Amino acid sequence: MYFDRSHISDEQLLSFHRALLYPRLIEEKMLLLLRQGRISKWFSGIGQEAIAVGATLALSPDEWILPLHRNLGVFTARGMPLEKLFLQWQGSQHGYSKGRERSFHFGSREHHICGMISHLGPQLSIADGIALASKLAGQQKLALAFTGEGGTSEGEFHEALNVAAVWDLPVIFLVENNGYGLSTPVTEQYRAKQLTDKAIGYGMRSMQIDGNNLLEVYHAVTEAKAYALRESKPVLIEALTFRMRGHEEASGIKYVPPALLEEWAQRDPIHHYEAFLQFIGLLDAAGIDALHQELKHQIDDAVNQALTETEPPLVDTGTELGDIYAPLPPAQPAPAVHTTHDTRFINAISGALKTAMEQYPNLVLMGQDIAEYGGAFKITEGFVELFGKERVRNTPLCESAIIGAALGLSLMGYKSMVEMQFADFVSCGFNQIVNNLAKIHYRWGQAADVVIRLPAGAGVGAGPFHSQSNEAWFTHTPGLKVVYPATPADAYGLLLAAIADPNPVLYFEHKALYRSITGPVPEGWHTVPIGKANIVQDGSEITIITYGSGVHWALDYARQHPQLSLHILDLRTLLPLDYEAIYAAVAQTGKVLILHEDTLTGGFGGEIAAWIAEHCFSLLDAPILRCASLDTPVPFAGELEKNFLAKSRLDQCIRQLAAY
Incomplete structure (x- = not known):
């Protein structure tokens, strides 16, 4: 394996070695802990470290990376402390996600890493948005998103590449082609001769590299970055590598031919890089062994410290519900008097x-x-x-x-x-x-x-x-x-x-x-609070809870039937719901009709009816009725559409309620 050290100092070569070796030794420790039952799951990147490490080293620390679950080298090369990473893997409240996410499904703004989700594709499009923001702000920064060869079959892969190309966005799409999507070989994944060919259809530059050669990865990403920023265009990189462990440890690798494993074992990225450092006289065997031992002790200390701090996350329902939404900013001041x-x-x-x-x-x-x-x-x-x-x-x-x-x-x-x-x-x-x-x-x-x-x-x-x-x-x-x-x-x-x-x-x-x-x-700045319903009409006989077009159907009906006293509540917000207003509306009349244009089965009215039944039962003087559209697709012809809509059954439902 040839290593091109152009423009890389001796000091950098040695720091690259440390960065490459560190995630491998961490993984070996994790596999040991997995066998001991001290961690529950692990997605191994053994054999692929050069891609994550080389790519991360080629970017600035404030450029966003969107890694996958096999890219430990991204997290370590960005300097994330192992103690906290281990707490994350343990599901501890002191990890990066308060115990809510597994392994590498989390992000960190501090380290400019965006956490993945299990669907292999959405992170590619997020990279488009990051690059667009940098471009709008006039910043010379890009985004780099990882995917695997299996992920290139996802529709989002094609959408993200197309948008990046059409909008001329500085994005690097880095495909780790390790030969298998879980157990599915590339021969059953795509028919392209090589994945770089997929860039042609988008008018995008591409390159195929040896993903096990640390310096080749580093140079390729450095070159792609320079091009992407200079030309404001995306680049697709296909990094050829191999996954030496299972998709995750429990799945094993029985489906891989032993000869193929042996072939790729001979291309181990760490062994080759260490041989290169010895060849140019930067390290000898003793120096390499000393670094291995130093990092192993460092890892043991970090893991032991984390194990003493590991505790299950605090179970506080209020905190869990409170963290669903980001806090609202201070409200914009509204004019004292609105001109309408x-x-x-x-x-x-x-x-x-x-x-x-x-x-x-x-x-x-x-x-x-x-x-x-x-x-x-x-x-x-x-x-x-x-x-x-x-x-x-x-x-x-x-x-x-x-x-x-x-x-x-x-x-x-x-x-x-x-x-x-x-x-x-x-x-x-x-x-x-x-x-x-x-x-x-x-x-x-x-x-x-x-x-x-x-x-x-x-x-x-x-x-x-x-x-x-x-x-x-x-x-x-x-x-x-x-x-x-x-x-x-x-x-x-x-x-x-x-x-x-x-x-x-x-x-x-x-x-x-x-x-x-x-x-x-x-006129001007004026907001209606999200989560607050509105009483459209005050009444005493029947409550209609509705939203959207249903509000106007209810008002039209009220105008046509002045003998009925209808209380009409416009929800305005469906999530989060204004339960206080719903309760008051039920108490107003004791008879409730839930009206919406959506179809009946699975329509949102069912949720409202269930809540009223659970919390307002003593207030009811009649069964809760729902008036909704037919459980069919929306038909085209005018008469069929009128029959489909809930409005055509509104009179029947109100008469039924009034009769109780």
């Missing part, structure tokens, strides 16, 4: 976005066709002229990658708004929302300062894939906030509140309300 003007629902949303863009210079809008075209519904029309294409960004049809990029922007202190052209299309970004955005603050304290706007709902003859009410997909997910305004004033105030909030907020806006509803909207 009548505004259509759609213009209220547009006006709120414009106000937010003026308030937050670090706010970036992203979505399909939102720039010059102004979006499918023209909500951002004219924004490019006001704020420029850097902040009002057209995106490729890559919903998942764009949501991931939004999270990357958040890591860099930016705010972002992602527009789904239709709420139905959010399914293509589901993983990023429910597994990355929603959980990241609970996992390692990182806020996801992202708003996703979702034009939703039926009643406009748009058929099954442009009409869904899919809010219940997300109300089940802790860490998200879900709002659904029904009036122009709430559309304005809730959107500004969502953008001010450092947590991920899904903002549902009903398409049928865009140009059909007009109402007074305050």
Whole structure:
């Protein structure tokens, strides 16, 4: 194995040796502890250390790295103390995730490491957002994301590379090709001759390297970094290596031919590097052995110290629930007197976005066709002229990658708004929302300062894939906030509140309300608190709990039936719910109808009904009824759509309640 030491001093060569050897010896200690039952699980990177170490050494300490579960060398090369790492692996409250995450599924802002999730792909898109933030800020910094050869089969891999290429982002995508995705060989993973060929379709530079050669990895990443920053373009690196242990220790390696193991054992990155250091006279066998012994003692001391401190995490329900969301910043001062003007629902949303863009210079809008075209519904029309294409960004049809990029922007202190052209299309970004955005603050304290706007709902003859009410997909997910305004004033105030909030907020806006509803909207900065319901109409006979289009159905019905005293509660926020307001609304009449446009089975009304049954049973004078749409996809034809919608059964449900 040839080592090119160009531009590397003797001192650096020796420090590189220490950095390469340290994670190997830690791993050997971990495997011993695993056999002793003192740790529960381990994903070994033995044989692959040169990639993680070489790549990390080639970057500046303040450039973000997005590693995987086999990249111990990233964490150690960034100087993370072994004592605390061991506490993390033990599930201790003193680790990096308070016992909430396993092994390397955590991040550290201090060390510019973004923690992975088990889905092998989302971290690639986050790197896009980090690089975009650096570019917007005029910083000469990049992001480096790891994946494996199996991860290149994920859709997110292709989306992330495409976005990085189209937006000219300085990102290094580093593929560790170790021959197997768990037990699946590369012959069953892809048909490309080499993974670097995949870069061709994206107009991206690529290089294939020997991942077991520390200096080759270091030089390749150094060269890729210089190119990426100079040209503001991404690079794909395929590092050839081999995993000498199982996917994780329990899985074993019986599926690997013994001859292949022997072949790669002969290419051990540490043995070859130590032989190189001896060849050039920097170290002899005694010096190498002395360093091994020094590091082993250091590791033993750190582990023994950590073992004395290891204790199970404190079980405090209040703390657990409190860490779901990042704390809110101080509220922006509102004008003492608001000047209001009548505004259509759609213009209220547009006006709120414009106000937010003026308030937050670090706010970036992203979505399909939102720039010059102004979006499918023209909500951002004219924004490019006001704020420029850097902040009002057209995106490729890559919903998942764009949501991931939004999270990357958040890591860099930016705010972002992602527009789904239709709420139905959010399914293509589901993983990023429910597994990355929603959980990241609970996992390692990182806020996801992202708003996703979702034009939703039926009643406009748009058929099954442009009409869904899919809010219940997300109300089940802790860490998200879900709002659904029904009036122009709430559309304005809730959107500004969502953008001010450092947590991920899904903002549902009903398409049928865009140009059909007009109402007074305050000018300037004005927020509606997230998590607070609103009494739309006071009444004494029947309570209707609703949101979105249901508010207007209920009001229309009340106007048509003045003999009934209807109490109408607009939830406005579905997550977190205003339980105090729900309780008061139930107490107001004792008869409750839950009305929503979503389908009945699995609709959010079921959750509200269950809570009322558990907490308000003594207040009820009749069974809780739900009025929802049919359990079918949303049909296209007008008469079928009217029959589908809950509105067509509202009279029947109210009459049924009134009869008790």
